[in-house]
Amino acid sequence: MTAEGKARLDQLVWVxxxxxxxxxxxxxxxxxxxxxxxHIEGNSTLDEFLEGFPSVSREQxxxxxxxxxxxxxxxxxx
Numbered sequence: 301m302t303a304e305g306k307a308r309l310d311q312l313v314w315v316x317x318x319x320x321x322x323x324x325x326x327x328x329x330x331x332x333x334x335x336x337x338x339h340i341e342g343n344s345t346l347d348e349f350l351e352g353f354p355s356v357s358r359e360q361x362x363x364x365x366x367x368x369x370x371x372x373x374x375x376x377x378x
Contacts, residue, residue: 312327314327329353331353333364335349336364
């Protein structure tokens with residue numbers, strides 16, 4: 301991951317051993333990012349995820365998906 305990507309990730313996700321057993325969560329929430337991934341894998345829409353977890357903003361979720369996409373694409377294209 302590039303330094304720019306790491307900086308973007310740091311703005312979106314926080315990790316603390318004393319919060320949610322150290323799981324990466326959307327910054328400012330107690331919602332693990334894994335929950336978004338699980339919803340996508342289960343064919344839920346982004347709107348359904350956001351309805352269930354209103355503390356996560358649409359912008360946070362989209363930025364996380366974009367960052368994951370960018371990193372995956374850089375892995376397969378290098």
